[in-house]
Amino acid sequence: DAGVIQSPRHEVTEMGQEVTLRCKPISGHNSLFWYRQTMMRGLELLIYFNNNVPIDDSGMPEDRFSAKMPNASFSTLKIQPSEPRDSAVYFCASSPRTGVAPNEQFFGPGTRLTVL
């Protein structure tokens, strides 16, 4: 069982560039979550999908951020244009079900993004 797979693991880019983070959830899971973690704000939920449909994107900081889930095995989080304050670790998580307990989420290893 490979777990949640994220790529790249590290990304360094310059301000203004487009950044795309990728996530492959655990096979059979129907919910996918994108989180961002910084020292200042801790771990924050950005958006989550249920059966490939975005359910709650209230945590997406602004229009520069967008997320897609074209199928059950792939999701992307895009930042365009990137800014230094976007520097953070971005985690993807998946869950076999949503809305009912146990609501166990399985997290990926994260992508550490640095925007210069």
Add this chain to the structure above:
Amino acid sequence: DAKTTQPPSMDCAEGRAANLPCNHSTISGNEYVYWYRQIHSQGPQYIIHGLKNNETNEMASLIITEDRKSSTLILPHATLRDTAVYYCIPWVYGQNFVFGPGTRLSVLP
């Protein structure tokens, strides 16, 4: 949403039980208590959850007070690999997980 209070940090000797408290005095009757931990540079990891009754699994035990206003996560025999940040998270259907600052547990040799 229930608010939680956890001590910012705790130490525990290797091999001893680690008891991590969480205060959730405003928890509602249908809110579960979830515990996750995050080892340095890794994603959070689910540990255990409960509603009213005490729970035990291969990782830990969860003791919930009768009035449900607080709970304690118990790692019965802490090892160095248990050094991590531990999050106590109330959750109910329709809510998202809200991770607070948690408790930084240091297991000392």
